[in-house]
Amino acid sequence: MAIYTATGQRTASASAAVAALENPASGPVRGFIYRLTFGSEATPADNPYLWQIQRSTTLSTGGATTPGPIALDGADAAATLTFRNGALTDGSVTANAMALSVPLNQRATFQIFLGPGEEIVIPATANNGAHIRTPTATALAVTTTCFFRQ
């Protein structure tokens, strides 16, 4: 299995995801998210908001897919899973299918490390994925870094 990292940035939106890690329409593979970082690079202020990882069944659109996930071992092939970030429009997210939900103050940074067998799994199903969302955020600059293997 190869491991990859990808970073998503945008001005947070309550209605659109910060980033989405998704399977393509053909040749899907299982993805395993094992490490995540959430935070804001805006001027420090007290703004509580929520980060969520929500499962999705159709592809997001817009935003940017470059530079794409970076293989931590340079000898590995490019990732099959695509990582879209920026001004994207959400795909169909599954109601109540939250893999992670973390309330956070804008001043704080959150990191989570998931051991083997404990990862957030993206099924090898066409167009399925996970959206990294901030459903209650005001318009502040946010960043997430996602480490995954496939």
Added chain:
Amino acid sequence: MRNPGGYAVWTDPDVARDKERDTYTCKHHNGVIIVEPGDQSWAYCNGCDGKICPACYAEMARIGKCVSFERKIEESERKDRLRRQLLGDYT
């Protein structure tokens, strides 16, 4: 928590020490649960040999059987493979 599946860290400049918590991933819905100190509310499923969250434990007690996340996504993947075979874009 004994044998946690993961580890979460909050770094806040207003707080002297980082906040650290153990986590586990529910084997029935693949959600990550952050465990507060002293919290013993997770359950163990013998069917899938792993920790499950209270909501999934209640659901398992209601339907009387283990429905693991692995089984759910295998079903989803099987349907998707069949669909793509029928549509001719199987890869």
